[in-house]
Amino acid sequence: MITIKDIAERAGVSYATVSRALNGRSDVSEVTRQRIFELAREMGYQPNAIARSLVRRKSDIIAVVVPDVSNPFFADITMAVNAAADEAGFTTMICNTGWDPVKEQEKLRIMVEQRVEGIILKPTAFIRPGALEALNLPVVLFWHAMPDDLSYIEVDHEAGARLAVNHLIERGYRRIAYVGGIETSPSNQIRLMAYQKTLQEHGLAVDTRLISYGPFRQESGYARIAELLKTAKPPDAVFCGNDIIAMGVLQYAREHDVAVPADLGIIGFDDIGCASLPLVGLSTVSQP
Numbered sequence: 001m002i003t004i005k006d007i008a009e010r011a012g013v014s015y016a017t018v019s020r021a022l023n024g025r026s027d028v029s030e031v032t033r034q035r036i037f038e039l040a041r042e043m044g045y046q047p048n049a050i051a052r053s054l055v056r057r058k059s060d061i062i063a064v065v066v067p068d069v070s071n072p073f074f075a076d077i078t079m080a081v082n083a084a085a086d087e088a089g090f091t092t093m094i095c096n097t098g099w100d101p102v103k104e105q106e107k108l109r110i111m112v113e114q115r116v117e118g119i120i121l122k123p124t125a126f127i128r129p130g131a132l133e134a135l136n137l138p139v140v141l142f143w144h145a146m147p148d149d150l151s152y153i154e155v156d157h158e159a160g161a162r163l164a165v166n167h168l169i170e171r172g173y174r175r176i177a178y179v180g181g182i183e184t185s186p187s188n189q190i191r192l193m194a195y196q197k198t199l200q201e202h203g204l205a206v207d208t209r210l211i212s213y214g215p216f217r218q219e220s221g222y223a224r225i226a227e228l229l230k231t232a233k234p235p236d237a238v239f240c241g242n243d244i245i246a247m248g249v250l251q252y253a254r255e256h257d258v259a260v261p262a263d264l265g266i267i268g269f270d271d272i273g274c275a276s277l278p279l280v281g282l283s284t285v286s287q288p
Contacts, residue, residue: 001042002044004045007039007043011032011035011039017036022263041111043156060089060090060283062118063082063107063114064077064092064095064119067093067096071244072243072244072272073269077122078092078094081120089127093111093114095215099124100124101125104124108121108135112137117137118139120142121141122142126184130148133150139161140153144205155287157194158194160191160269160287161191161194162197163285167283168237168265171265173236175233175235176204177228178195178211179221179225179228180211182215183213191239193230209231209233210266212228221246221251221252224249229284236265237266237267237269240266240269243268243272247267252288261283268283268285270284270286271285
């Protein structure tokens with residue numbers, strides 16, 4: 001590996017001169033600077049990003065920590081963040097927590113050690129007050145605003161859930177199941193509470209046997225609707241915790257000749273790109 005010392009020996013200057021030239025310092029003549037840059041290119045010099053960040057006290061890296069990078073919803077978010085970061089001269093570092101709060105804390109610790117400039121986080125569970133402020137970094141959360149100095153971006157999960165349940169009720173469904181995500185997910189809890197309130201407001205009973213938790217995965221939706229439809233009083237509609245779960249429910253219905261929407265109403269949440277494809281045709285609540 002070519003080092004600054006190697007370039008200094010070829011250029012016949014000191015290590016410090018090469019370092020100042022490569023870092024854009026003004027106390028190096030233009031002739032010397034150009035000579036050093038030409039040698040660096042010729043010799044294939046690659047600067048050590050970690051070492052430079054220690055010297056500059058600036059890494060130009062933004063961490064993006066999300067629960068599931070394979071979910072198109074989070075993939076769209078990370079792509080948008082990456083595009084904005086590129087435009088501003090930053091690099092993004094993507095971390096996947098797998099909906100595991102312990103792994104989330106570990107990723108945050110590693111990001112601090114990597115000296116990132118800031119963190120964009122979708123929490124997997126409720127955050128202990130003050131926990132993120134202790135990182136001493138700018139943090140943006142995809143979560144509802146709390147009384148602290150952090151920044152928040154979030155949709156109204158309650159309003160979205162109400163729209164979904166009302167949509168099903170208006171179309172005549174009465175025995176509506178909630179096939180949600182993992183129980184510790186904050187957004188899952190808010191959507192569940194809104195689901196229950198909306199049923200009650202319409203005079204419909206909340207049957208806990210129609211409420212299930214599980215991973216935000218397609219196979220999870222498939223397995224859980226299979227169980228629900230085998231019960232003595234199966235649901236006639238399903239509000240799903242996200243579109244990926246809804247895809248699993250839809251897949252099961254099609255494989256087992258359950259007519260949608262005649263025999264089973266299905267609605268998701270997120271409005272991922274493939275939801276509107278003709279072969280899918282999934283009703284869903286769109287997140288902006």
